[in-house]
Amino acid sequence: MQAATSISSPVPVAWYPTLAVAMVAIGLIFTAFFFIYEATSSRRSRSFAKEITTAAIASVFLGFGSLFVLLASGVYV
Numbered sequence: 001m002q003a004a005t006s007i008s009s010p011v012p013v014a015w016y017p018t019l020a021v022a023m024v025a026i027g028l029i030f031t032a033f034f035f036i037y038e039a040t041s042s043r044r045s046r047s048f049a050k051e052i053t054t055a056a057i058a059s060v061f062l063g064f065g066s067l068f069v070l071l072a073s074g075v076y077v
Helices: 013-040 048-072
Strands: none
Touching: 013 048
């Protein structure tokens, strides 16, 4: 029988704080871009595809950013 191998993170633990700050910052930038786009464009000139794309990118970055915030603070999820 083979010995069990330990599970390890594909990302080094030392990178968690850096990734957390970078991903949350990028997510907030895309969120701000989304809100500015919604506030400055008229209803007729808005593009649904642009809205969905911007919102999806912001959501992905903020989701992974919050995951790395939790990992960097010692909450292993």
